[in-house]
Amino acid sequence: MASLSPQILQMKEERKKISFDVEEITNFVDGGPEESRLRREITAKIQNDPIAGDVDWFYKSGEEKFINAVKRSVRLKNMDMDIDMNSDTAMNAAFTACANSIGLPIHSGAFLPTVMNLGSPEQVEKWVPLALNFEIIGTYAQTELGHGTNLRGLETTATFLPDSQEFEIDCPKLTSMKWWPGDLGKCANHAVVMANLIINKQEYGMHPFIVQIRDLDTHQPLPGVRVGDIGRKFAFEVNDNGFLHMDHLRIPRENMLAGVAEVDSEGNYNLKSDPRLLYGGMMLIRVRLVDTQAIFPLQLACTIATRYSLMRKQGSIEPDEPEVSVLDYVAQQRKILPLIAQAYAFHFCARRTRLFYVDMMTEMRQGDFTNLPELHALTAGMKAYITEGCLEGTDICRRACGGHGYLEASGFPRIYLAQLASVTYEGENTVMYLQCARHLIKCASAASSGKTVKGFADYLNDDVKAKRSEKSQDELAHPVVLRECFRHRANRMVKYVHEKIQNLKATGKSHAEAWNLASVELVEMAKAHLDVYVISTFTKVIDEAKVSSRSRQVLFNLCSLWGLHILNRNIGSLLVDGYINAQQAEDMMEAELSCLSTVRQDALGLVDAFDFTDKTLQSCIGAYDGNVYERLYENAKRSPRNANEVHEGFYEIMKDSLRRGRDALRGMKSKL
């Protein structure tokens, strides 16, 4: 490739304009210089490895991606990293370096932790080393063909057989078949199966059982087991999501995971610890997935869209002037820049939620479950809120790249198609919002009876006054003022819905019916609450940041931009009770536009600070050097369709008619 293409030169020029120290922000995002160093070391080790680092995604078939990913997971296990890989930083770095393509994710991310968390010490000792060494492959089988989110609707049963000291696992109907578990279709030879425990005809609800499903000699399904791949998806080719039908399959009694509850040889059901601890695993999955499956993709998408928009020239703002970068158009700025702000905001929130989770789990293990409802509401709500916001953001970035964003070479298909699933798995988003809402309505109820609300919904302690905020345009752009707006808005919305439900019940509706009738507003209200969590976290992070004043200002601008953008998109919710007036609504939009032009100059630095290698990005249009067009052309030449100049399949169909055309054209020429 030519090293001096105009695009490369342009990117170099653009990089000179950055007003802040990119490395300082990178360190701040990572959590400190040492964390950055560690991340880079892990990334380099993995990406320089011939197997683990073979992340080239272009033109691979689904089967190639699947096999590569399995190889990579085995290789990562066997690599001599000489680093403790169990810290959050290390795990995230490995994940990022592999560009979200590590095989057997459910084996490692769900089967293994479930056995560790829910098994008895003996079970942990037996199964965990086998799983760690890939000597067994497990899956976590909960969702069924006919039921997902409503766990009470699951139909698979585990019936205790006292005579043989076994459980009989059974899927009585077509709809009871396990459906969707990852690594299940072709890989797993064991599964943690969630099934309704039945002892002496009495139902005890869902419990986990380790079930062997394939023969250890031949890897063939065991008798009574039908297992296979559920077919193609939008993406996730690296995963053999599967179906599993078990027909009166027997397993030993000791295969019921017995950390929380066990069935003794007499058929007595014994609770061994507080079952509320079970929520921990589910919440941890939600806490983690937003980082890897939502925020990381959005950061990639912002990096690609920003670099491409800076490099791409299109038209001139003034007639007869030279063409300008697409990012000089305000309409383009409003697409991308608030998303950069969002990628930062969400990153800080995810970190805060993780810390909160760790604190709460410590409390709970000590028997204090006071904060469980808050943690549950927060993790459920944030799962929905962040996956939704990041998915929308990635597609906005894709569109901001015009036609080239539709190419595999842009990197967007790889990023976006996997992300599409994030709004559904681990709790469908609307259901998640409603779980968050349930907690908020309880808080509102407490507040209305004069109690003080603690925690993230403490704005409910304030009176909702239809009192106008008297702020000027400049003041309205200040994060602290924006936080006040968000708190007022959430306070009003939660109390409004609480009252609506009370009123519906006063007209004779049941609580459940009233809840359903208010569900649209309940979801909106939960989002408004989560907005408060984001702006509060962002302002807190800035307050506590130990960075140079320039970096602080940059973060401050991002926080303003994020808050203004969200409020401007929902301006009706501030206008409706007169909290702001028409002039202030106008001011808020002008403040956002002004903020865009400030952030514009640092846009490249802000995405550079995410510090992705080109190998992680896998994008011809978003690479660091800006050499977009040469990369696109080189990538096109690799297309398998270009293996031969003449496409045989096509030519076979058309050659007779094309020859008639040749003869006709030659006939015309000879007549001339």
Next chain:
Amino acid sequence: MASLSPQILQMKEERKKISFDVEEITNFVDGGPEESRLRREITAKIQNDPIAGDVDWFYKSGEEKFINAVKRSVRLKNMDMDIDMNSDTAMNAAFTACANSIGLPIHSGAFLPTVMNLGSPEQVEKWVPLALNFEIIGTYAQTELGHGTNLRGLETTATFLPDSQEFEIDCPKLTSMKWWPGDLGKCANHAVVMANLIINKQEYGMHPFIVQIRDLDTHQPLPGVRVGDIGRKFAFEVNDNGFLHMDHLRIPRENMLAGVAEVDSEGNYNLKSDPRLLYGGMMLIRVRLVDTQAIFPLQLACTIATRYSLMRKQGSIEPDEPEVSVLDYVAQQRKILPLIAQAYAFHFCARRTRLFYVDMMTEMRQGDFTNLPELHALTAGMKAYITEGCLEGTDICRRACGGHGYLEASGFPRIYLAQLASVTYEGENTVMYLQCARHLIKCASAASSGKTVKGFADYLNDDVKAKRSEKSQDELAHPVVLRECFRHRANRMVKYVHEKIQNLKATGKSHAEAWNLASVELVEMAKAHLDVYVISTFTKVIDEAKVSSRSRQVLFNLCSLWGLHILNRNIGSLLVDGYINAQQAEDMMEAELSCLSTVRQDALGLVDAFDFTDKTLQSCIGAYDGNVYERLYENAKRSPRNANEVHEGFYEIMKDSLRRGRDALRGMKSKL
């Protein structure tokens, strides 16, 4: 398959509840009973044909889809349909029956019409029959690697060489390479190339030239031509979108399409007709694409989501009651039902726009260009508005189907991935909105100087008063009242932005700079204008409908629902100037919720009325009979990954470690 699965029985029960005559609405949507009959006849002929009707999409590779589509296009040409296939109804029916998968679409949809519209009579006589018979394959090559939307930036040149009476076609830079044209990579042997005409060093701007690019004997690229496929995309596997680099390639003078302008043998440039007629072709493409590439996919998506949501049971609203259909949840209704309304609304709008286009083209051919700006603004704006609304809608439908919506078997990947491109091609949407806005600002300028505005922006003749609408909740749900709200809102927004631009200019900004600074609001204002067009069209269609009173009421409900939904999502724009107050904002939301429960009972009938065959739907979860789970399981069994019980590639990697696991587990057993 069992014929009496609970899902089938449930769908039959649901169908009994429909309150209106589905066939009457089908006929109304089609434009009359005769149109319905014709559509069904064409659909049956195509879908019963072994080649044309082989539309099974599941588990096909990109290459299989490509070849199938080419075969289908040839077969359609050769089928004895015994029907005039040139009417809009017939063309749409054929397209729908083939489920959006016909090969060589740019040859038939762009190359051919361009030659017909822009060629001289001699050129039409020479090239059109060859193209119609697939004796030549052509493409339309305009977009380049470095430039798309900004036509003035295109770099390919066509230099007149008087000595040899030729044009020399040249792509001087890497970025000048044609990039994206459909059917180009491997199929086309000719191209209409748009190039900057240069005669005697003077530039005449973009003109169309017929360029042969492949050898007629061998189908190899001609000397001076580099051509190939541009690589994988989100979808469009059936199209070999290509690149084309031409290096001083010579073509005869008579290959410049000479219907509008020609270069004579002396090198004189002669205009032969009004170049504004050229817009006609571009506008026609935009008029047509919204039907096939946006509204059709949304109708499919609504059909799938509605049927699945009715069949799918999840949880109960009242504790201890039986499980209910997901569509009985208000939050689910609010996702899907406004989209059904939107699919109807957009269909009627597309039809009206088509009629308007035909009328305007008749005027223009008679030399009357008065209405060209209005038509151009409308077609550009509607292209953006409808593709955006339909794309968003399809993804909402997909999410409303939970995890199963992520399966290829759901049908959504087929629908959605092609649709992703619609917001970019044929005019990037933001650019399209801004073109619409340009016309509106001109209208506002006329209105402000006391002129009467005619056409779709005639609301600008009204005064914008901050006068409150005095309507009650019932009145606010009436389409005519909603139309007034939309007109007031657009009027206020257009005038606001017009004034903002004036004010910016008064502070010394150039018009271009002011335009850029106002572009966010310009886009919003264009959308508000297009909302007016939709609600006006929908109310007009209902007024003029010759249908039973029950059907009229059904359409009326849809129109209310659509209007309320859009306004509730943008309620700030009615609150800001006090047009409605807080109570009315609340009333509007309540009116929408009430409307949802009315439309809920007819939801199945409303999607049945789109009258798609199961072959057109290609969805296991949206088929007519509701037999979702058996279809999903049968489809999963077809997965190529299930060809062998043991996946060889996977087992090869893992078998050693799995054998160690086997031995370890056997060792543990022997110890027990």
